[in-house]
Amino acid sequence: MRLLVTGGCGFIGSNFIRDMLTRHEGISIVNLDLLTYAGNRQSLADVEAAFGGSRYHFVRGDIANSELALYLLEEHKIEAVVNFAAESHVDRSITDATPFVQTNVLGAQSLLDAARHYGVRRFVHVSTDEVYGTLGPDGKFSEATPLAPNSPYSASKAGADMLMRAAYETFGMDVVVTRCSNNYGPYQFPEKLIPLMYSKAMADEALPVYGDGLNVRDWIYVIDHCRGVELALMKGRPGEVYNFGGDAEKPNIEVVRTILAALGKPESLIRYVTDRPGHDRRYAMDFTKAARELGFAPAWDFTRGIAETMAWYRANGDWLDSVNSGAYRQFMASWYGER
Numbered sequence: 001m002r003l004l005v006t007g008g009c010g011f012i013g014s015n016f017i018r019d020m021l022t023r024h025e026g027i028s029i030v031n032l033d034l035l036t037y038a039g040n041r042q043s044l045a046d047v048e049a050a051f052g053g054s055r056y057h058f059v060r061g062d063i064a065n066s067e068l069a070l071y072l073l074e075e076h077k078i079e080a081v082v083n084f085a086a087e088s089h090v091d092r093s094i095t096d097a098t099p100f101v102q103t104n105v106l107g108a109q110s111l112l113d114a115a116r117h118y119g120v121r122r123f124v125h126v127s128t129d130e131v132y133g134t135l136g137p138d139g140k141f142s143e144a145t146p147l148a149p150n151s152p153y154s155a156s157k158a159g160a161d162m163l164m165r166a167a168y169e170t171f172g173m174d175v176v177v178t179r180c181s182n183n184y185g186p187y188q189f190p191e192k193l194i195p196l197m198y199s200k201a202m203a204d205e206a207l208p209v210y211g212d213g214l215n216v217r218d219w220i221y222v223i224d225h226c227r228g229v230e231l232a233l234m235k236g237r238p239g240e241v242y243n244f245g246g247d248a249e250k251p252n253i254e255v256v257r258t259i260l261a262a263l264g265k266p267e268s269l270i271r272y273v274t275d276r277p278g279h280d281r282r283y284a285m286d287f288t289k290a291a292r293e294l295g296f297a298p299a300w301d302f303t304r305g306i307a308e309t310m311a312w313y314r315a316n317g318d319w320l321d322s323v324n325s326g327a328y329r330q331f332m333a334s335w336y337g338e339r
């Protein structure tokens with residue numbers, strides 16, 4: 001199978017590409033990535049070395065460039081598209097929503113247009129639990145939960161989800177949407193909770209925790225998410241949405257304490273900071289549909305996953321140094337430096 005994967009130099013996309021190429025000899029992948037501050041080619045250096053020029057090709061470009069996407073689809077006789085490319089950080093969307101609308105909405109539609117003109121067999125769009133909004137203390141999001149996004153990021157993702165639905169209903173395109181909970185694992189940028197707290201703790205700096213620290217997320221190890229996307233690609237029904245979760249609900253403060261304990265650092269490093277505006281209180285995913293129809297089941301429990309993740313960051317200080325530079329460092333300094 002020949003795939004066009006977008007956003008493959010980001011956190012989840014790079015894990016997906018590595019996992020697919022190493023486990024399936026019959027798969028080749030073209031990775032279309034704009035290399036924004038969140039994209040890092042070094043995250044796939046091992047993949048380039050092993051499969052570059054044969055089963056793996058990297059192209060720097062924008063998913064909003066329909067002509068480029070169409071050219072790649074034709075040139076590589078692509079059978080399916082998996083769209084990971086996005087602006088993904090909620091805090092940045094609060095500072096400036098424009099790039100989020102540009103990539104997550106207009107970019108997704110441009111890619112969809114190219115896929116339709118070319119006649120791609122399948123289009124998988126990777127979305128998020130955040131499109132459902134927030135939960136009270138009980139209950140879980142199912143695929144039937146109405147969309148109620150609360151941040152510019154989640155609103156832009158919900159916009160794309162609706163465009164995917166429209167492509168199926170209007171044009172009969174074979175589109176599948178996946179919605180997953182919070183991922184953690186190797187190659188995640190240190191703007192996100194777990195690698196941020198790891199980096200700060202290792203440097204003996206204050207760990208900024210929003211509000212009372214009791215916002216709850218359902219954590220999933222990134223490889224479990226990648227396997228879910230693979231199942232949706234191979235077995236999902238056209239026009240359907242599939243939820244994925246890790247069955248690991250944790251308040252943020254518990255995650256932070258787990259990291260400090262794993263690194264042997266004191267809890268006195270924790271600093272509570274002004275809450276994020278519109279901060280969703282709780283997410284939890286009901287993924288019985290994906291379990292029933294696709295055979296999805298998360299394999300990593302949180303204890304094993306977080307230990308593996310800490311070990312990976314410890315062993316890959318070079319990767320962390322490489323991302324903590326340039327435009328990314330400037331953003332981090334302006335955002336967290338003020339807090």
Ligand code: NAD
Nearest residue numbers: 007009010011012034035036038039062063085086088183
């Ligand atoms: P990321 O920010 O780590 O990576 C995004 C990648 O997309 C980067 O490599 C970036 O260079 C690329 N990109 C951005 N704009 C682009 C454009 N216009 N054209 C081409 N490439 C572009 O994000 P991530 O955490 O890996 O998330 C990947 C996808 O999964 C996103 O769609 C996100 O909404 C979704 N998702 C993420 C999580 C999570 O916990 N991280 C959970 C559920 C869903």
